[in-house]
Amino acid sequence: MTTALRTEHTSATLLEAAKSDIALDPALRPLWPGARLAGPAYTVQGVPGDNLALHNAVAAAPPGHVLVADCGGGPFGHWGEVLAVAAKERGLLGLVIDGAVRDSAEQAGLGFPVFSRGIAIHGTAKRYPGILGRSVLVGGVVVRTGDLVVGDADGLVAISSAHEAAVLAAADSRVEQETFIVSELSKGRTTVELLRLNPLGD
Template structure:
């Protein structure tokens, strides 16, 4: 799955982009080791209401990452039941600006979830949601098809139109860093290598 990002970390992608693609650091993996990578299917929900997520699971294409704006609300918008439904539909993960629950069960299922908080507060089911339009998650506007990547360090959203250029710059950055690490192990120092010696 991470082949879509050529195996690059979120830190490398963020630095290679040259503009703000990094989401708020408050959006974290629900369970240790969770990794997210796939095209966004966007969901505008409402805080404390998870009906939109039920609809999104049925509408999103296989391979998609659900990207949901729930206003950062501390409610358990997502849990084990929706995860099983999402896996059955072939979805690859969830990024939600809001709360989720059932962390142990989601880890056991291996379903990657990145959220603003973990909450057991229940939800209503009134707002059907708005789908496949721009949403703001973690301070970044994400559009349908943007490449969403998440790892232990955070989450980035690469605009669809710029994915290949960012990945090419990331490839070059990784190659350069490997050269630098080799030189450091040979006794060179970072001040000289980066031209910071004054």
């Protein structure tokens, strides 16, 4: 089951458009080249070395959502191929986890977008049920269920649902402006001129 991305804007464009620091820790990286996700968050509070919360989240999250999980950054393989298959079949758009994952080659083959703090092969227990739908701190940013999460090769951003429409509109304007600049560069103009920069600095 597949669901369209919420926005095609890049993480960098959205960060600039937001004019506030909505970027998650750059140490959270895509598991495989080309991974990209964009959709509303479904939040998961877990603990290091236990992944029952993630199993519960996959079962509970509505289709078209991105799981955003705080697992304490622990060096355990909290998420792997089986959970990725389950999530994809249930129409979830991806995973952002403050913690490690495993089965990287298999997940790349599935095309399921995962952003994590690293890869670790140590297994996990299944004892802590987790807390679903409550605000979590992931990558230094508080994320709430329903916030727009966007991830790509450059990084991750989380936009509060209250500000989403304004940020997306500002991103549209920014892309339009940059498209104009690129077209003018092909005519021989310079970025100094187009961006009205002072070549001598401040």
